[in-house]
Amino acid sequence: MEEQHHHGRQEPRNDRPRHEIRALHTGTTVTVYQAYGPHIGRPAARDGRFPAAWKRDRMTWIKPSFLWMMYRCGWGQKEGQETVLAVEIHREGFEWALRNACLSHYAIGLHPDQASWKRQLRQAPTRVQWDPERDLRLRPLPYRSLQLGLSGVAARRYADEWTVAISDVTPLAQEIHALVRDNELDAAAALLPEERPFPADDGLLAHLRA
Numbered sequence: 001m002e003e004q005h006h007h008g009r010q011e012p013r014n015d016r017p018r019h020e021i022r023a024l025h026t027g028t029t030v031t032v033y034q035a036y037g038p039h040i041g042r043p044a045a046r047d048g049r050f051p052a053a054w055k056r057d058r059m060t061w062i063k064p065s066f067l068w069m070m071y072r073c074g075w076g077q078k079e080g081q082e083t084v085l086a087v088e089i090h091r092e093g094f095e096w097a098l099r100n101a102c103l104s105h106y107a108i109g110l111h112p113d114q115a116s117w118k119r120q121l122r123q124a125p126t127r128v129q130w131d132p133e134r135d136l137r138l139r140p141l142p143y144r145s146l147q148l149g150l151s152g153v154a155a156r157r158y159a160d161e162w163t164v165a166i167s168d169v170t171p172l173a174q175e176i177h178a179l180v181r182d183n184e185l186d187a188a189a190a191l192l193p194e195e196r197p198f199p200a201d202d203g204l205l206a207h208l209r210a
Contacts, residue, residue, distance in 0.1 A: 016143040019130055019209045021198035023064035024086075029164055030094040031193065032062035032148070033069035034085050035076060041083025045168035050159040059151040060158070062087065066169075066193050068145040071134045075177040076170050086167045086193075093162030097154055098204045101126040125154035128208045136180050136188050 016022075024031040036044070043051045063069045073081035102124035127149040132140035150158050172191065179188035 016133075016141075018143050019205070020143070021064060021146050021200055021205075022195040023198050024066075024193045024195050025091065025198055028091050029088045030064065030091050030198070031086050031088050032064050032094075033066055033169075034060070034062060034087060035069060035073035035078075035081035036083050036085065037080045038083050041085055041168065041170075044085060044166045045083070048166050049163055050166075054159060056156045056159055057152075058155065059149050060155050061147055061149045062089075062158070063145070063147055064198070065133060065145040065195065067134045067136065067138070068131065068147070070173060070177070071138045076173045082170070083168060084170045084173045086169045087163060088165040088167075089158065089162040090164060093157060094148075095204060097126045097148055097150060097158075098128070098200070098208065100124060100154070101128045101148065101208060103128055103208050125152050126150050136176075136185055 035041070040051065040054055044054070063072070069084065070076075073084060076082055076084045129147045129149070130144035131147055133143055133145040135141055176188045176191050179185070179191070
């Protein structure tokens, strides 16, 4: 497997395109983040796959942004989100999810009307929303971060076909958080996963940019 867990990303810049996928990725894989309680997170990291207790019939949201995941789970301190996972998935699966996604909100000019958008949303196995990216202090930045929701066949493929490896990155989250609390922002930024722009042509994102 191609090694990809490099560090040394600088703190996010403010001149990014408004809608851009940034991720730790190789030619064949993309890393996304999720957080679970220990009863799910620990066996997933131990076995490198999601356990039977992971609900494959429920929508699940994956996030390529480590800092947005930290914002969502409070650096792994929120109840039920104490175990932070880095999930390495096949790039083909990630791209399939994007191609088959519907934007999670109605956008004038992107959808013909609200009724057609609602039909697309009901039928799509995946959905996308763009939320403000976060800095090391988890403050919103003026550009967006991808959140990708998987349901039905997409959730099952994610858990049982696309997943290449699962790592428990809770210790990394705790280390970076401690440095941020101590105002050691350069040292904290040096530990961040190296998230680079993901090469996505219009076929992947044109229908998802509001």
